[in-house]
Amino acid sequence: xxxxxxxxxxxxxxxxxYPGVTALDGMSFEVRPHEVVGLVGENGAGKSTxxxxxxxxxxxxxxxxxxxxxxxxxxxxxxxxxxxxGMVFQEQSLVPNITVAENILLGAEREGVRTGVYxxxxxxxxxxxxxxxxxxSIDPGARTDTLTFAQRQMVEVAKVLTIEERxxxxxxxxxxxxxxxxxxxxxxxxxxQIERLRQRASxxxxxxxxxxxxxxxxxxxxxxxxxxxxxxxxxxxxxADLHRLLIGRESDGGHYHEDAQEPCDEAPLRLRVEDLMxxxxxxxxxxxxxxxxxxxxxxxxxxxxxVCRALFGATRFSRGRVTLDDRRLRLxxxxxxxxxxxxxxxxxxxxxxxxxxxSVAANMSMAYxxxxxxxxxxxxxxxxxxxxxxxxxxxxxxxxxxTAIGTLSGGNxxxxxxxxxxxxxxxxxxxLDHPTRGLDVGAKSDVYALIRDLASAGCAxxxxxxxxxxxxxxxxxVVVMKDxxxxxxxxxxxxxxxxxxxxxxxxx
Amino acid sequence: MVVVPDLTRAPDRATGSLVRVRGQLxxxxxxxxxxxxxxxxxxxxxxxxxxxxxxxxxxxxxxxxVLATGATIVILCGGIDLSIGxxxxxxxxxxxxxxxxxxxGVVVPVILISALAGLLQGWVxxxxxxxxxxVTLGGLSLWSGxxxxxxxxxxxxxxxxxxxxxxxxxxxxxxxxxxVALVLVVVxxxxxxxxxxxxxxxxxxxxxxxxRLAGLPVGGIKMLAFxxxxxxxxxAGVLLVARTFSGAPTLGDSLLLPAVAAxxxxxxxxxxxxxxxxxxxxxxxxxxxLRVGLSQIGIDTSYEPIIYGVLIIIAVSVxxxxxxxxxxx
Numbered sequence: 001x002x003x004x005x006x007x008x009x010x011x012x013x014x015x016x017x018y019p020g021v022t023a024l025d026g027m028s029f030e031v032r033p034h035e036v037v038g039l040v041g042e043n044g045a046g047k048s049t050x051x052x053x054x055x056x057x058x059x060x061x062x063x064x065x066x067x068x069x070x071x072x073x074x075x076x077x078x079x080x081x082x083x084x085x086g087m088v089f090q091e092q093s094l095v096p097n098i099t100v101a102e103n104i105l106l107g108a109e110r111e112g113v114r115t116g117v118y119x120x121x122x123x124x125x126x127x128x129x130x131x132x133x134x135x136x137s138i139d140p141g142a143r144t145d146t147l148t149f150a151q152r153q154m155v156e157v158a159k160v161l162t163i164e165e166r167x168x169x170x171x172x173x174x175x176x177x178x179x180x181x182x183x184x185x186x187x188x189x190x191x192x193q194i195e196r197l198r199q200r201a202s203x204x205x206x207x208x209x210x211x212x213x214x215x216x217x218x219x220x221x222x223x224x225x226x227x228x229x230x231x232x233x234x235x236x237x238x239x240a241d242l243h244r245l246l247i248g249r250e251s252d253g254g255h256y257h258e259d260a261q262e263p264c265d266e267a268p269l270r271l272r273v274e275d276l277m278x279x280x281x282x283x284x285x286x287x288x289x290x291x292x293x294x295x296x297x298x299x300x301x302x303x304x305x306x307v308c309r310a311l312f313g314a315t316r317f318s319r320g321r322v323t324l325d326d327r328r329l330r331l332x333x334x335x336x337x338x339x340x341x342x343x344x345x346x347x348x349x350x351x352x353x354x355x356x357x358x359s360v361a362a363n364m365s366m367a368y369x370x371x372x373x374x375x376x377x378x379x380x381x382x383x384x385x386x387x388x389x390x391x392x393x394x395x396x397x398x399x400x401x402x403t404a405i406g407t408l409s410g411g412n413x414x415x416x417x418x419x420x421x422x423x424x425x426x427x428x429x430x431x432l433d434h435p436t437r438g439l440d441v442g443a444k445s446d447v448y449a450l451i452r453d454l455a456s457a458g459c460a461x462x463x464x465x466x467x468x469x470x471x472x473x474x475x476x477x478v479v480v481m482k483d484x485x486x487x488x489x490x491x492x493x494x495x496x497x498x499x500x501x502x503x504x505x506x507x508x
Numbered sequence: 509m510v511v512v513p514d515l516t517r518a519p520d521r522a523t524g525s526l527v528r529v530r531g532q533l534x535x536x537x538x539x540x541x542x543x544x545x546x547x548x549x550x551x552x553x554x555x556x557x558x559x560x561x562x563x564x565x566x567x568x569x570x571x572x573x574v575l576a577t578g579a580t581i582v583i584l585c586g587g588i589d590l591s592i593g594x595x596x597x598x599x600x601x602x603x604x605x606x607x608x609x610x611x612x613g614v615v616v617p618v619i620l621i622s623a624l625a626g627l628l629q630g631w632v633x634x635x636x637x638x639x640x641x642x643v644t645l646g647g648l649s650l651w652s653g654x655x656x657x658x659x660x661x662x663x664x665x666x667x668x669x670x671x672x673x674x675x676x677x678x679x680x681x682x683x684x685x686x687x688v689a690l691v692l693v694v695v696x697x698x699x700x701x702x703x704x705x706x707x708x709x710x711x712x713x714x715x716x717x718x719x720r721l722a723g724l725p726v727g728g729i730k731m732l733a734f735x736x737x738x739x740x741x742x743x744a745g746v747l748l749v750a751r752t753f754s755g756a757p758t759l760g761d762s763l764l765l766p767a768v769a770a771x772x773x774x775x776x777x778x779x780x781x782x783x784x785x786x787x788x789x790x791x792x793x794x795x796x797x798l799r800v801g802l803s804q805i806g807i808d809t810s811y812e813p814i815i816y817g818v819l820i821i822i823a824v825s826v827x828x829x830x831x832x833x834x835x836x837x
Contacts, residue, residue: 351717
């Protein structure tokens with residue numbers, strides 16, 4: 001543990017609102033010299049917005065960022081760099097078809113360029129200086145796309161360290177999910193690098209892999225709903241403790257309306273997926289009964305998202321058989337899926353779920369426009385009637401049916417998207433891809449109630465969820481996917497919900 | 509500059525209100541501009557507001573209105589059709605060549621063929637996943653080449669005045685070409701307003717992934733938009749023949765830029781989604797008045813393209829939805 005010193009970086013009450021969502025809600029924390037600070041949080045906790053704010057890509061609505069005690073307004077990546085904040089991007093930011101040396105010095109060539117012309121010798125020497133800082137043996141003359149992912153990451157680290165030449169202060173290096181694509185051995189190398197880095201800089205380590213954060217950090221901040229909810233000493237914290245903090249106890253089973261979970265063992269099979277193969281999953285077999293909620297658990301890269309998209313016709317599958325009510329489905333496009341009675345609530349609500357500038361009514365009647373038409377003509381009255389009915393039934397708070405949906409809160413937006421599918425008389429299967437992402441507690445509870453209603457009405461539900469707790473509470477069964485295959489099925493009946501650890505063990 | 513992936517470009521608070529101001533500007537600017545132009549021009553030349561000169565202006569505006577109306581639907585989808593001028597030329601040549609055998613009936617096959625040409629471009633755009641500006645830029649050259657080939661690279665005169673008489677007389681005191689254009693705007697406007705097609709087009713333009721995942725027939729919508737644009741180009745070609753009594757392989761080429769300018773000056777965003785046919789009508793009238801005005805203050809017509817170019821850039825800078833463009837290139 002480092003002794004409390006004046007922080008190099010302090011964030012005070014940072015707030016950032018987007019239409020319908022508050023990404024940062026008065027977030028505060030600090031980073032002290034030569035410290036490795038871990039930031040953990042679920043999707044939607046505000047991690048990525050925070051990082052974008054720290055490199056000047058996003059302007060906060062409120063709050064201050066202090067560097068060495070001085071408040072700064074960051075105007076962009078380059079400006080943040082000149083102030084001493086550099087970031088190693090999760091999705092790498094190197095240009096693939098030029099050399100390592102060019103990438104490292106991109107935009108800061110200094111004596112590597114004379115009269116506008118590259119001096120290759122000087123370039124390589126300068127790049128080598130940066131690579132030496134991290135003790136890397138990568139050839140600065142190599143083309144970047146010939147390197148492995150791990151090597152490219154080292155190049156990124158070396159590149160970020162060029163900010164040392166631009167500032168007099170010791171830099172703060174942000175690492176965004178740096179281990180997500182690395183293998184075990186490469187992760188060990190990265191951690192050694194971080195130890196090395198801390199000699200000359202402070203490090204902020206952002207990850208969703210709790211064990212790794214615990215291993216590498218001096219202190220950990222837990223983020224939830226845009227706020228820091230806990231500061232943790234990794235030396236006396238277990239991954240399970242951290243996980244609990246991460247999820248947060250929102251409420252008891254009532255939150256999930258568990259009483260409304262009706263058994264469905266007798267119900268007929270609704271969906272059968274046999275030996276499905278698509279990019280990202282090798283062979284997936286499972287079924288869902290009418291009225292059943294089936295959770296699909298899995299880490300990133302387990303292939304569960306791919307299965308969902310394939311079942312909705314959003315991506316093609318190369319092999320396998322999908323039958324819905326004993327009829328074989330030909331899923332050529334989402335349209336074909338919708339016509340067969342399948343609905344889909346995407347995880348990226350703002351880009352994939354809604355058409356923000358269009359009205360609540362248009363968004364809700366989008367999938368089953370036939371419900372509001374006579375022949376080819378739209379029936380305005382019928383649409384208003386239908387939409388009003390569902391607005392009331394789903395408890396959607398909107399000034400009117402003609403309000404642009406983008407101006408509503410996230411929870412109300414999501415209810416409209418759910419309503420879009422409930423409007424259909426013949427919805428047989430609803431695929432929910434992280435349906436509560438970014439919603440507040442109240443809205444989540446409402447969405448849970450809707451899922452229960454759907455299931456009770458006999459609709460089969462396929463559920464992907466950010467948290468295991470949510471998934472277990474809502475589902476009748478959970479299948480666990482790992483490396484593109486189903487590895488285990490766990491029953492999660494009402495009143496006998498298993499401990500998340502049972503499933504967690506199978507996931508990793 | 510390294511382009512960092514995954515930029516959330518939701519507008520900040522300050523830019524949020526700026527966007528709203530821009531939105532209001534985009535909505536009312538065209539009408540203000542049109543009024544200002546009318547007032548200025550009539551101050552300079554009081555004869556402008558006489559019935560006859562207004563009608564002449566309206567008559568000359570018809571092909572432009574028709575072209576711009578079709579182009580609007582493609583632009584609302586988030587695409588662009590650069591082939592409309594060339595396709596109109598091609599259609600004019602077909603019209604001139606076929607009038608001797610088909611007389612007044614020539615309109616139907618010409619518009620059908622143009623619609624098919626548009627549909628083909630739309631199909632290539634959708635099926636081969638080629639950006640629409642590339643497909644239609646290729647189309648521009650293709651239809652031009654075809655028009656040159658079948659016309660023998662020259663003007664094809666029309667002697668059968670009766671065949672297209674309907675397009676250059678007056679009906680109810682209005683030039684019939686203008687009437688045709690207005691009917692087209694009303695019919696397509698009704699299609700957009702009273703059938704799901706209009707909101708489908710806007711949905712695709714605003715948020716194509718969301719439209720696709722809601723089960724809309726995105727490919728079909730786009731193809732239909734291009735077919736309509738093609739049909740409009742065909743109709744514009746026929747109207748051009750009626751004005752000049754000839755078809756020529758470059759007859760409609762110079763209308764591409766004014767047509768696109770009309771759409772954008774009218775307030776339809778080049779990024780898709782926002783806009784409508786009524787706005788394009790206003791935009792087209794602005795362009796036509798501008799043309800009249802320029803000639804009145806004695807500016808040579810060869811300066812016109814300069815004005816269109818500048819106008820397009822300014823209008824786009826006002827109406828573009830930057831949240832949709834990750835990298836502006």
